[in-house]
Amino acid sequence: MREFGYQRAYDVAGALALLDGDPGARLLAGGTNLVDLMKAGVERPARLVDVRGLPLDGVEFTDDGGLRIGATVTNSALAAHPEVRGRHPALAQAVLAGASGQLRNMATVGGNLLQRTRCAYFTDVTRPCNKRIPGSGCPAVGGEHHNHAILGASEHCVATHPSDMAVALTAFDAVVTYETAGARGEIPLAGLYLPVGDTPHRETALPPGALITAVTLPPAPVAARSRYRKVRERASYAFAIGSVAAALDVRDGVVQDVRLAFGAVASRPWRARTAERMLTGAPARAEVFGAAADAELAQARPLPHNAYKVTLMRNLVVATLTELAEETAR
Template structure:
């Protein structure tokens, strides 16, 4: 690991100033992803700006009935918060499924949003990777890719986004708040992550030097149920090979409102727009849920060794939606 300067920020403006003074600086939250990448040489910041002591660690109700979640809230505190568990259970479930207890105690909300792929070619600095070195190639396309993307990928990158929390936030219509030297701003999480295209090294729409300050969760519709389900290759802590976050509102046996996001299938949490269109207004039954899954997965383009993800995700979507529909009628 190369030498770096370490500074502790006293307030948001101080953090922004410290980062702006060094083009190779990085913000440091819990460090559970960034420090790992520094050890392997993927990230080589010349300065770390520690933001853990900024007053961004609260979870508060909004005037509209939603929640405002500070960027330095730990994953453990987020998953345990009564309002999150009561009104947004899919988020609590996703956070608990995402890491070991020790990691959850350190990892922050803002850092979780910015974690980078766990693709082995990305973390191996001895070889090419378009995400790490633009224009160098993507060995995963013809190499080891059984855990890689089946939706929204390109010849330039087939890696998947690792976040469980981001999948749940996508299904819950979260908004990301950030601050730059020009002032505060917000962006819907569906616009926060960029399509991979031919620029896989550009992962988010955050302006250069921006600091994530909070998340906004709007209030769920009356009667809505939500759930997160993750499939992994071992029962203990591991990254997903497929996951689903869903929120469903059922009225008189029909789907009044649906939000659906898929994880571990694309370079970003995948908002399932096609499935939502099939679900909304349709009978809340197995046939509808299967049709919704098929509509979304029609765009899948699996590689030779990850085609199993298509039936896996179909079954997972149908299972989660069926459970939510049954819960709504109890």
């Protein structure tokens, strides 16, 4: 690890001033992803700006009854918050599924959303990677890709986004608030992550020098009946090979409202809007859930060694929605 500068910020304005005009600066909160990448030589910041002490660690109601989550709220605090557990149980479950207790105690909401892929080619500086070195190639396409993307990928990158939290937040239409030295802005989480295309090194729509300050969840009664299901290759904490965040409102056997997002199948959390449209107003039955999943997954373009994810995701959708429907009927 090469030498770097370190400065601690105590307010948002101070943090933005340290970032402004310094392309070599990186934000540090929990450091659970950034420090690992620095050790591997992937990230080589000239300066770290520590934002852990910023007053952004609260969860509060918005005027319309939603929830505003500060960017420095730890994953542990978010998963344990009574309003999150009651109003958005899938979000609490996603956070708990994402990492061990030690990591959750350090990791923050803002940092979780901005963590980078765990693709082995990206983290190995001896190998080419378009995300790390634009134009160098994507060896995963013809190499080891059993846990790579089946949706929204391109010949330039087939890596997946690793966040569990972001999948649940995407299902519930979360909005990211950020600040720069000259402005404030908001981006729907579904639009935060850029399509891969031919520029996989451009990962988010945040402007240069931006600091995420909060994530807002709008009111969504259906979210109270939600679940996050994650499939991984071992029982201990590991990154998903497929996951689903789902919420379902069924009345008289008919789907009134549904939210569905997939994880570990694309470079960003995948909102399953085709499936949602098919399910709304349809009978809440397993065969209908399966048909909706098939319609969504018709867009999949798997590689030779990750085609299993199509079947896995279909089964995961059907199982999760069936469980939610049965709970609603009790």
